[in-house]
Amino acid sequence: MDKSVTIKHVAKESGYSLATVSRVVNGNQNVKPATRKKVVEVIEKLNYRPNAIARGLASKKTTTIGVVIPDIANVFFSSLALGIDDVATMYKYNLIIANSDGIEEKEVNVLNTLLGKQVDGIIFMGHNLNDNIRAEFSRTRTPIVMAGTIDPDAQVASVNIDYTAATKDSTKKLVENGNEKVAFVTGPLIYPINGKERLSGYKQALKEEELEFNEGFVFEANYSFEDGQKVAERVHGSGATAAVVTDDDLAAGLLDGLLELGVKIPEEFEIIASNNSPITKMLRPRLSSISQPLYDLGAVSMRLLTKKMAGEEVEEKSIKLPYRIEKRGSTK
Amino acid sequence: MDKSVTIKHVAKESGYSLATVSRVVNGNQNVKPATRKKVVEVIEKLNYRPNAIARGLASKKTTTIGVVIPDIANVFFSSLALGIDDVATMYKYNLIIANSDGIEEKEVNVLNTLLGKQVDGIIFMGHNLNDNIRAEFSRTRTPIVMAGTIDPDAQVASVNIDYTAATKDSTKKLVENGNEKVAFVTGPLIYPINGKERLSGYKQALKEEELEFNEGFVFEANYSFEDGQKVAERVHGSGATAAVVTDDDLAAGLLDGLLELGVKIPEEFEIIASNNSPITKMLRPRLSSISQPLYDLGAVSMRLLTKKMAGEEVEEKSIKLPYRIEKRGSTK
DNA sequence: TTGAAAGCGCTAACAT
DNA sequence: ATGTTAGCGCTTTCAA
Numbered sequence: 001m002d003k004s005v006t007i008k009h010v011a012k013e014s015g016y017s018l019a020t021v022s023r024v025v026n027g028n029q030n031v032k033p034a035t036r037k038k039v040v041e042v043i044e045k046l047n048y049r050p051n052a053i054a055r056g057l058a059s060k061k062t063t064t065i066g067v068v069i070p071d072i073a074n075v076f077f078s079s080l081a082l083g084i085d086d087v088a089t090m091y092k093y094n095l096i097i098a099n100s101d102g103i104e105e106k107e108v109n110v111l112n113t114l115l116g117k118q119v120d121g122i123i124f125m126g127h128n129l130n131d132n133i134r135a136e137f138s139r140t141r142t143p144i145v146m147a148g149t150i151d152p153d154a155q156v157a158s159v160n161i162d163y164t165a166a167t168k169d170s171t172k173k174l175v176e177n178g179n180e181k182v183a184f185v186t187g188p189l190i191y192p193i194n195g196k197e198r199l200s201g202y203k204q205a206l207k208e209e210e211l212e213f214n215e216g217f218v219f220e221a222n223y224s225f226e227d228g229q230k231v232a233e234r235v236h237g238s239g240a241t242a243a244v245v246t247d248d249d250l251a252a253g254l255l256d257g258l259l260e261l262g263v264k265i266p267e268e269f270e271i272i273a274s275n276n277s278p279i280t281k282m283l284r285p286r287l288s289s290i291s292q293p294l295y296d297l298g299a300v301s302m303r304l305l306t307k308k309m310a311g312e313e314v315e316e317k318s319i320k321l322p323y324r325i326e327k328r329g330s331t332k
Numbered sequence: 333m334d335k336s337v338t339i340k341h342v343a344k345e346s347g348y349s350l351a352t353v354s355r356v357v358n359g360n361q362n363v364k365p366a367t368r369k370k371v372v373e374v375i376e377k378l379n380y381r382p383n384a385i386a387r388g389l390a391s392k393k394t395t396t397i398g399v400v401i402p403d404i405a406n407v408f409f410s411s412l413a414l415g416i417d418d419v420a421t422m423y424k425y426n427l428i429i430a431n432s433d434g435i436e437e438k439e440v441n442v443l444n445t446l447l448g449k450q451v452d453g454i455i456f457m458g459h460n461l462n463d464n465i466r467a468e469f470s471r472t473r474t475p476i477v478m479a480g481t482i483d484p485d486a487q488v489a490s491v492n493i494d495y496t497a498a499t500k501d502s503t504k505k506l507v508e509n510g511n512e513k514v515a516f517v518t519g520p521l522i523y524p525i526n527g528k529e530r531l532s533g534y535k536q537a538l539k540e541e542e543l544e545f546n547e548g549f550v551f552e553a554n555y556s557f558e559d560g561q562k563v564a565e566r567v568h569g570s571g572a573t574a575a576v577v578t579d580d581d582l583a584a585g586l587l588d589g590l591l592e593l594g595v596k597i598p599e600e601f602e603i604i605a606s607n608n609s610p611i612t613k614m615l616r617p618r619l620s621s622i623s624q625p626l627y628d629l630g631a632v633s634m635r636l637l638t639k640k641m642a643g644e645e646v647e648e649k650s651i652k653l654p655y656r657i658e659k660r661g662s663t664k
Numbered sequence: 665t666t667g668a669a670a671g672c673g674c675t676a677a678c679a680t
Numbered sequence: 681a682t683g684t685t686a687g688c689g690c691t692t693t694c695a696a
Contacts, residue, residue, distance in 0.1 A: 006673055017683045022675060030681060047471070052449040053388045054673030057688045062385060064428070064449070073414040075405065082405045085431045094445060096396070097429045099417045113426060117384040117396070139379070225614055252614050259616065279611055282557055282584050284591065338689055349667045354691060362665060386689030389672045 005048045014042040025050055056118060065093045065305065066114030066122045070102035075248075075277045076294065077125055080147050083298025084123055091306050093120070102127050111136050121305045123298075125149050127191040129156070143308035147301035148294075150192045154318050157308065159301040161323040163193055166290045167201030167244060168208075169325060170272045174242040175209045177270060177332050182206075183240035185219045185231060185254060187247050198246055221250055228253020229260070236261055242270040242331075248277045251287055255330065271330040285329025293321050337380045346374040357382055388450060397425045397637065398446030398454045402434035407580075407609045408626065409457055412479050415630025416455055423638050425452070434459050443468050453637045455630075457481050459523040461488070475640035479633035480626075482524045486650050489640065491633040493655040495525055498622045499533030499576060500540075501657060502604045506574040507541045509602060509664050514538075515572035517551045517563060517586060519579050526578055534576060553582055560585020561592070568593055574602040574663075580609045583619055587662065603662040617661025625653050 010021045016039060023031050024039040031039075042048075056062040065088055069077050081097065088095055096119060098110035107126060111133070114122060121143045126133070129151050137144055137156060146158035174182045184202045189195035199218075206213050217240055221227035228250040235243060236258060245251035251273035255265060263269050265285055273280055273289035280287035300319060307314055342353045348371060355363050356371040363371075374380075388394040397420055401409050413429065420427055428451060430442035439458060443465070446454060453475045458465070461483045469476055469488055478490035506514045516534045521527035531550075538545050549572055553559035560582040567575060568590060577583035583605035587597060595601050597617055605612055605621035612619035632651060639646055 008673080018674080019676085019684075020682055023682085026675085032681060035681080049444065049448050051389075051673050052445075053385055053394060054688090055675070056385045057383075057389050057690085058673075058675040060675095060688075071414075072404070072417065073407065073410045075407070078405045078410045082403075082431070085404065085429075089431070094428050094430060094449065096426050097417075098426060099414070099421070112381065116381050117426065225610070249610075249614075256614065256616070278557065278581075279614060282581075282588065282611060282615065284588070284616065340689080350690080351667055351669095351692080352665085355666090358691085364665060367665080383689050386672090387691075389674085390689075390691040392672075392691095 005046045006051070007048070009046055010039065010042050010048050013046060014039050060118075062118050062120055063093050064117070064119050065095050065302070066111075066117070066119035067095050067097045068100050068107060068110055068114070068122065068124045068126065069097055070100055070126055072097065072099055076148070076275055079277070079294035080125060080298035080301070083295040083300075084147065084302045085298075086295075087299045087302035087306070091302075093306075100126065104130055104132060108132050108136055115140055115142060121145070121309045123147050123301055123305060124156075127188070127193070129192075143305055145301045145305045145308065148292075148297050150197060151318075152192045152196060157304060157314065157317045157319075159297055159304060159319045159321065161290075161292050161297070162320045163197035164201040164204070166274075166292075166323045166325075167198040167246075168205040169201075170244045170290055171202050171205030172209060173325060173331070174244065174270055174272065175205065175211065177242070179240075179242035179270060180211060181217060181238070181240040181242070183217045183219060183235050183238065183243040185221065185228075185235060185243045185245040185250060187221065187223045187250065189220055194246055202244060223247040223250055225249045225253035225256070228255070229257040232257020232261060236263060236269070241268065242272075244272050244274075246274045248273045248275045248280055248287070248289065251289075252279055252283055255283060255285075255287065266330050266332050270332060272325070273330075276326055280326075280328065288328045288331040289326050291324045291326045293323070296321055337378050338383070339380070341378055342371065342374050342380050345378060346371050392450075394450050394452055395425050396449070396451050397427050397634070398443075398449070398451035399427050399429045400432050400439060400442055400446070400454065400456045400458065401429055402432055402458055404429065404431055407611075408480070408607055411609070411626035412457060412630035412633070415627040415632075416479065416634045417630075418627075419631045419634035419638075423634075425638075432458065436462055436464060440464050440468055447472055447474060453477070453641045455479050455633055455637060456488075459520070459525070461524075475637055477633045477637045477640065480624075480629050482529060483650075484524045484528060489636060489646065489649045489651075491629055491636060491651045491653065493622075493624050493629070494652045495529035496533035496536070498606075498624075498655045498657075499530040499578075500537040501533075502576045502622055503534050503537035504541060505657060505663070506576065506602055506604065507537065507543065509574070511572075511574035511602060512543060513549060513570070513572040513574070515549045515551060515567050515570065515575040517553065517560075517567060517575045517577040517582060519553065519555045519582065521552055530578055555579040555582055557581045557585035557588070560587070561589040564589020564593060568595060568601070573600065574604075576604050576606075578606045580605045580607045580611055580619070580621065583621075584611055584615055587615060587617075587619065598662050598664050602664060604657070605662075608658055612658075612660065620660045620663040621658050623656045623658045625655070628653055 276289040276291035608621040608623035
């Protein structure tokens with residue numbers, strides 16, 4: 001089989017040296033066209049395929065990027081991954097994607113595996129960035145970019161939207177629609193994206209609208225449809241007439257739970273979701289949502305990584321992409 | 333940095349040879365415990381991390397699996413990927429995931445890249461298996477397993493459910509519920525999974541129920557919510573009172589379109605979807621659906637691949653996993 | 665139980 | 681424009 005065809009065979013068969021064949025394979029210009037032609041012919045005849053591993057060892061470049069992802073089956077992250085992949089492909093990189101389940105120990109683990117595999121760069125996605133991870137980051141010279149992931153200390157390069165501002169805008173919108181009691185239905189507050197960024201956006205909005213912050217309107221839950229359903233009764237019972245929800249599945253569950261209680265949406269209760277994922281457009285009523293450019297978040301992260309890998313000094317460490325609020329049926 | 337710590341440094345620092353250090357790293361038993369201990373200490377002290385690339389070159393194993401996926405942001409495939417990843421991790425393999433967009437040319441392309449990277453095995457997911465791909469498959473000795481992907485000729489190892497039987501069951505169920513006109517709303521018929529497997533299941537059901545097959549009840553569309561919405565009017569206009577839909581997004585769109593037309597679900601129209609993805613449980617009414625064990629499909633594929641990589645001769649080439657029909661609100 | 669040495673397949677100076 | 685050669689960091693006989 002072609003399993004064993006190496007550059008040596010091609011060299012021998014074509015009558016040229018290893019170096020020349022290597023040049024042809026790598027598109028080096030210092031090769032006479034006639035030579036190139038002959039070599040290419042032999043390559044095709046022998047069905048030679050360069051061994052990327054050997055190449056990687058010799059050149060210290062693997063054209064492979066490591067991607068740490070908390071859950072590949074989660075639309076939010078897989079959408080980012082799609083953007084990452086497209087740009088990576090554009091730059092001839094492949095992706096080693098490693099699931100971390102969002103568990104710190106696994107994150108450290110896969111990070112080390114990826115570094116062992118000599119990836120040229122790493123894109124990290126996670127819910128929060130703890131010290132262990134940060135320690136690993138600082139132990140390597142491999143360029144790293146975080147996508148859709150908050151670094152409270154802004155040490156590592158990252159690409160995000162301004163979650164604080166987005167949440168603030170959403171909250172204000174709901175207040176302006178006439179709701180004096182706006183609930184904040186959030187994923188785990190230990191994740192900085194919720195506990196820091198979004199919560200402070202929510203508070204800022206209340207302040208600017210001259211409303212009191214009230215802990216009773218903050219509902220913490222997991223990112224899931226079921227949790228949304230479960231929390232619906234309490235949210236409704238609190239007297240709130242609107243909610244900013246930090247996750248789409250959670251928002252979908254809340255919607256479902258409220259409808260189950262006979263609450264009219266948006267007449268009696270308004271909802272704004274956070275990721276503008278496909279389900280927001282499939283539910284009835286459609287969910288209004290903060291629209292994050294997920295694909296772009298991934299794409300820009302990867303683009304940034306290529307720059308860092310090329311050794312370009314990047315001035316802007318924390319890139320913020322623009323967001324919108326997509327008005328649909330769940331708000332007035 | 334630890335970037336340059338190699339096995340040589342460890343050997344020198346510990347006073348042992350390369351071979352011994354290598355043995356320690358690889359858990360070889362022929363090492364005196366005392367020696368092992370010393371070497372391990374040096375490894376930790378120096379923060380040595382074996383270079384997987386060099387190892388791959390020397391050992392001809394990369395502990396990396398190539399995964400070809402048509403769309404990583406599609407729940408169906410990303411759920412499979414999750415199963416693949418879990419089992420891969422269990423066996424200490426990493427995944428290079430390459431998006432093919434379901435385009436033949438790219439599939440061939442990424443396949444070659446993966447082989448060039450000396451992956452130890454390949455999991456292929458696609459909509460259909462054309463001759464080009466099959467040709468590539470037969471040119472390599474790298475083990476390959478197809479996940480959730482039909483090979484009409486059953487040449488390549490694959491893991492699926494019995495789509496024909498599942499579609500037949502669904503159709504019969506609808507007929508038994510009293511529907512004499514059951515529509516078949518399908519993704520592209522050029523995909524064997526639709527054009528061969530599912531369509532023939534649909535036909536078989538009609539035959540067994542002594543109903544005529546009528547092309548007018550077959551609606552071809554793309555796998556998307558929008559296409560479902562668009563086709564709703566035609567489906568309803570055809571006089572059909574139920575539909576088997578080969579994709580969940582498509583089914584969701586059909587549901588939405590029908591509701592828009594004022595059709596009562598399930599009283600006036602019943603729907604059975606095909607993938608039991610999360611959205612089937614989020615819509616109102618909930619979509620009844622064929623339930624494929626997506627995660628398992630991936631997990632079993634990967635498990636099968638490990639066997640093939642270990643050189644075990646696998647008797648069963650086409651593994652069929654069990655399916656169920658999940659009854660929910662969209663059927664009576 | 666340990667070590668020496670020959671590669672794995674390729675790239676990248678350095679020569680010519 | 682082409683060739684020679686010394687590695688890249690590791691595994692793996694083969695000896696000792």
